[in-house]
Amino acid sequence: MDYEKKAKQIRADILKMLYACQSGHPGGSLSCVEMLMALYYDTMKIDPKNPKDPDRDRFVLSKGHACPTLYAILADLGYFPREDLLSLRQIHSYLQGHPDCRKTPGVDVNTGSLGQGASISVGLAMAAKLSKKTYKVYTVLGDGECQEGLVWEAAMAAAHYKLDNLTFMLDYNHLQIDGSNDQVMSLGDINAKFRAFGFETVDVDGHNIQEIDAALRTPHDGKPLFINCHTIKGKGVSFMEDQYQWHGSPMNKEQFEKALAEQEV
Amino acid sequence: MGKSLRVAYGEALAELGDVNKKIVVLDADLANATQTRFFRDKFPDRFFDMGIAEGNMVDVAAGFAHTGYIPFVSTFALFGSGRAYEEIRNSVAYINLNVKFAFSHSGLSVGEDGGSHQSIEDIALMREMPNMTVLVPCDPTETKKAVKAAIDIDGPVYIRVARPVVDDITNADDPFVPGKANVLKDGNDVCIITCGLMVKPALEAAKALEEQGISTAVVNMHTIKPIDADTILKYNQKCKAILTFEEHSIIGGLGSAVAEVLAGKAGAKFTRVGINDKFGKSGKPEDLFREYGLTSEHVVEEAKKLL
Numbered sequence: 105m106d107y108e109k110k111a112k113q114i115r116a117d118i119l120k121m122l123y124a125c126q127s128g129h130p131g132g133s134l135s136c137v138e139m140l141m142a143l144y145y146d147t148m149k150i151d152p153k154n155p156k157d158p159d160r161d162r163f164v165l166s167k168g169h170a171c172p173t174l175y176a177i178l179a180d181l182g183y184f185p186r187e188d189l190l191s192l193r194q195i196h197s198y199l200q201g202h203p204d205c206r207k208t209p210g211v212d213v214n215t216g217s218l219g220q221g222a223s224i225s226v227g228l229a230m231a232a233k234l235s236k237k238t239y240k241v242y243t244v245l246g247d248g249e250c251q252e253g254l255v256w257e258a259a260m261a262a263a264h265y266k267l268d269n270l271t272f273m274l275d276y277n278h279l280q281i282d283g284s285n286d287q288v289m290s291l292g293d294i295n296a297k298f299r300a301f302g303f304e305t306v307d308v309d310g311h312n313i314q315e316i317d318a319a320l321r322t323p324h325d326g327k328p329l330f331i332n333c334h335t336i337k338g339k340g341v342s343f344m345e346d347q348y349q350w351h352g353s354p355m356n357k358e359q360f361e362k363a364l365a366e367q368e369v
Numbered sequence: 370m371g372k373s374l375r376v377a378y379g380e381a382l383a384e385l386g387d388v389n390k391k392i393v394v395l396d397a398d399l400a401n402a403t404q405t406r407f408f409r410d411k412f413p414d415r416f417f418d419m420g421i422a423e424g425n426m427v428d429v430a431a432g433f434a435h436t437g438y439i440p441f442v443s444t445f446a447l448f449g450s451g452r453a454y455e456e457i458r459n460s461v462a463y464i465n466l467n468v469k470f471a472f473s474h475s476g477l478s479v480g481e482d483g484g485s486h487q488s489i490e491d492i493a494l495m496r497e498m499p500n501m502t503v504l505v506p507c508d509p510t511e512t513k514k515a516v517k518a519a520i521d522i523d524g525p526v527y528i529r530v531a532r533p534v535v536d537d538i539t540n541a542d543d544p545f546v547p548g549k550a551n552v553l554k555d556g557n558d559v560c561i562i563t564c565g566l567m568v569k570p571a572l573e574a575a576k577a578l579e580e581q582g583i584s585t586a587v588v589n590m591h592t593i594k595p596i597d598a599d600t601i602l603k604y605n606q607k608c609k610a611i612l613t614f615e616e617h618s619i620i621g622g623l624g625s626a627v628a629e630v631l632a633g634k635a636g637a638k639f640t641r642v643g644i645n646d647k648f649g650k651s652g653k654p655e656d657l658f659r660e661y662g663l664t665s666e667h668v669v670e671e672a673k674k675l676l
Binding site for chain 1: 393414415417419420422424425427428429430431432433434435436437438455456459460463464465
């Protein structure tokens with residue numbers, strides 16, 4: 105796969121969706137494109153023709169507001185028609201503003217309220233152990249999300265139950281709605297925190313798919329894995345990169361055209 | 370022979386765990402209080418202590434339900450319905466997920482632990498969620514039926530479990546159909562609609578009223594949601610007065626649910642007996658019931674005021 109070309113296509117779809125609905129979250133959607141690509145194109149055992157396969161790997165977008173990225177990839181994989189992407193956030197659409205597993209084919213778990221996806225993935229991983237299934241659970245967390253106490257309740261349980269079938273991936277773009285993490289509520293040494301909670305931890309360039317793929321293969325027997333993916337908020341759109349103001353702002357026509365042109369699709 | 374509702378709950382889970390291998394049980398360090406210990410000791414592989422972290426416990430249960438298990442989640446009613454409210458709302462009720470919540474130590478009857486542990490609002494919090502069924506059993510026998518009924522419902526169910534040891538009022542062969550109230554006694558003047566531990570004093574109040582020549586019906590509204598509107602409306606026509614009686618705040622509980630049915634309908638006079646917009650405090654359950662007006666004497670007094 106030409107990762108660069110595919111990433112541009114995904115980003116173009118994200119921009120079209122967000123421009124059409126004049127709402128949603130561009131910054132954090134653009135930052136996790138490569139993370140989700142590494143999972144969906146290279147790592148997870150899934151079958152778009154059988155989205156409810158009980159043995160499939162599970163994906164939990166705990167930072168549910170980045171769902172345009174998930175929807176663009178699911179459409180690309182054939183879970184639903186690509187032209188439906190433009191219905192995002194519209195009335196009667198099966199593409200909700202935050203992921204809804206009862207409405208959207210390929211969405212495993214509903215998320216959006218921060219922290220809850222982390223805990224639900226612990227439950228999915230515990231259920232795999234109990235039923236002796238070999239599926240893996242992959243969870244993408246936001247950095248602001250890690251301010252939720254629930255994330256740490258989940259982390260404690262993940263280590264306690266030795267969930268070596270569970271991987272938390274942090275989209276560490278350092279920005280949240282009101283500003284930088286450090287301005288709002290510092291995460292401190294986030295890797296040390298997850299290590300202290302009992303995770304194997306590894307750092308990667310969150311925009312380098314080969315690096316992410318390799319990190320996802322990190323051995324972590326008897327413990328959950330934490331991959332700190334260093335990313336840039338608004339990645340791939342020059343005027344959005346590293347600008348917290350683009351967490352949840354709609355684009356005007358001029359901005360949309362410029363952003364789309366940068367994707368060269 | 371008396372038995373605590375929580376013990377009946379624990380025994381029912383352990384019995385049904387044999388029949389239904391999809392049942393898993395999660396507790397937050399309270400297995401010996403909620404009585405999920407019966408299930409834990411019998412099915413250690415399907416019991417998960419999630420530590421003192423109620424929000425995480427609910428979401429982990431959601432994860433189990435996503436894969437086809439039927440999780441029962443137990444803790445104290447206040448920490449389940451209060452602390453983990455939003456996890457229940459967004460991870461379970463929002464998508465009609467098949468998770469059962471059986472929260473014990475509800476109401477003032479927690480007693481000595483005091484107001485910080487006495488849940489007076491759990492029915493309100495749970496019944497306002499779309500998709501949620503709310504059951505409030507009145508005795509050990511009905512508690513066991515509620516657990517079985519909850520398994521038969523494909524969706525979230527809340528069972529309100531009380532702590533005290535009480536005698537059975539209902540019989541093993543009485544029907545228990547969620548959404549269908551049980552009329553324990555018919556009458557023409559006053560109708561007492563009640564649930565949970567207040568069913569017994571409601572029957573005593575009815576006896577006292579009958580002795581004063583006031584014909585009194587008693588309805589065991591074991592399901593707060595979906596509420597049995599037909600039975601309420603029937604007694605709204607038949608009786609001169611309807612009185613609700615519950616071990617819960619009169620704001621948002623059974624009384625409110627009945628008021629919502631009666632709104633805009635001509636018929637009987639109506640009042641609510643319950644905890645009147647106050648928090649609880651330490652004391653023996655019977656002393657608290659007296660102080661907060663949860664007695665048959667108070668019900669008799671309020672019923673006569675309406676007539």
